[in-house]
Amino acid sequence: MQFLNQVEINQRYFTNKHLENVLEQLDSSIFKTSVLGKSVQQKNIYKIEFGSGNYKVLLWSQMHGNETTTTKAVIEFLINLNTTKNLNWLNYFSFTFIPILNPDGAEAFTRVNANKVDLNRDSVDLSQPEAQILRNAFNTFKPNLALNMHDQRTIFSVGSTNNTATLSFLAPAFNQARTINETRTFAMQLIASMNTELQKVVPSHIGRFDDGFNLNCIGDMFTYLNTPTILFEAGFFKNDYQRNVAQKLVFNSLNHLFNSIITKEYERFTVTNYLEIPENEKNYVDVVIKNFTSTNPNFINKKALPVVFKEVILNNELHLQPQIDFDSAPNYQFAHLQLNAQLQEINNQEQLLKVLQDVIIP
Known part of the structure; x- marks a missing residue:
């Protein structure tokens, strides 16, 4: 243990260098790795493709360079799949994963990219190369489901309770009225299904983000473009500044999510079940x-x-x-x-x- 003002959280630091070490270990017969494009500072933005099914899932993480917990959880998911070679998933889904969309921000451990732009506020103008790369991947891949992976700060509680928001979700809005259409309903059902499983592990530590509409946010844009989108926000559990608990919850959530889609278990859940998840407060x-x-x-x-x-x-x-x-x-x-x-x-x-x-x- 160390004094508070000296505590290192280097487990939270995850850059292209760390990612490339992982990519070398993946079975090339399952995972196809390529470079989608370059960041502002000309760093590689990698894409990992796996699975041969008709149901297409697009995941991206580290849009904010300092939000690494979900990246590490998906990497854990990949390593597990590399070992188990789960044909149930590989035959049902086709995955495209962009592990570090903002490699410049990842290296500097900042939210923004090298031009000081928040990529999650650039979905309309597409002024930054990283935002353009994500949109091009979306347009080319045409996913059935989009998973937008983030971290959240330690300031959030589950509703007005004193329970920390260790993992939070959002089915983003697609208009100012926050209308709930078929696209959002599907995302809400999936979230409600994951929440039920997570409550068994960390009861009362799962939150829901406010769905205020902003078309500049990528999740809102993709929902506006009629693709079901789920925002993951990995948060804080007591004394866990390395976010190990949240990482494991994201890993478990992904496993449950994909099984739920295959089995259609999510159909048991409703919009009401989703709205029953308490909304985060600061x-x-x-x-x-x-x-x-x-x-x-x-x-x-x-x-x-x-x-x-x-x-x-x-x-x-x-x-x-x-x-x-x-x-x-x-x-x-x-x-x-x-x-x-x-x-x-x-x-x-x-x-x-x-x-x-x-x-x-x-």
Whole structure:
């Protein structure tokens, strides 16, 4: 264990270098690997194709370069399939997986690409090469189902409860009215089916994202184009800043999802079952500090200081860095850790780290 301000989360760091090591291990008789195109900085954007069935599934991850949990879960899925050679899936589905859509952002561990553009807000203009590559893959492949893989921050709770949102889903809207048509209904049924299984493992830790419509978001665009789309958001479980729990849940969800499609088990579920999944709220910060003193005018009248961990690269390694943050979850009700400062003074980052120096993450 290490002091909080020094905790490495390098297991969360996943770049083309790591991906290429995986690709070399895959059975070439099952998996076909190719380069779809190049990023802004001319890094390879890889595509993995497998399966020969008529039902086509498009998956992509690391559209945001610092969201690696779902990438690793799908890699785990590939490695498992590489071992088991599950003919049930390989004969029923044809998969196209884009593991790292934003390799520049992955290397820098940033949400945006090298041009500082959020690719998940570029589905209309298609101003960035990475967004163009994804759209071209979508247009060429014409999937029956699209899986949009992301991570979510530690600030989310399941509804207004104190349960962390360890995995969340969304069946995106296709218009401002958030109309529920046949396309969305199918996605909702699949999510409801996965939720039922996940509740057996992590009861009350599965959430649902708000379905406010934004055509610039890729999931909304693909649903608008009449393709059932599911957003995965891998989140936080107690003390699990490496996101190992969420990774396993995504892996389990994918296994259940594909079996559910083959068996049509999803037909047991309804839109109502989907809507019963509580909607996420921003109710958490990482640490709440109480019983402190301060001469900082921004802190003097505060009864508590909310601290959120920022993921930063220091000395070429990935770390969690605590920062006082009143904005990420302004109405926070809960904290992953509460700390009594015992009247220590906190006016700046240096003093914050001093107060936190004995706080450890397992």
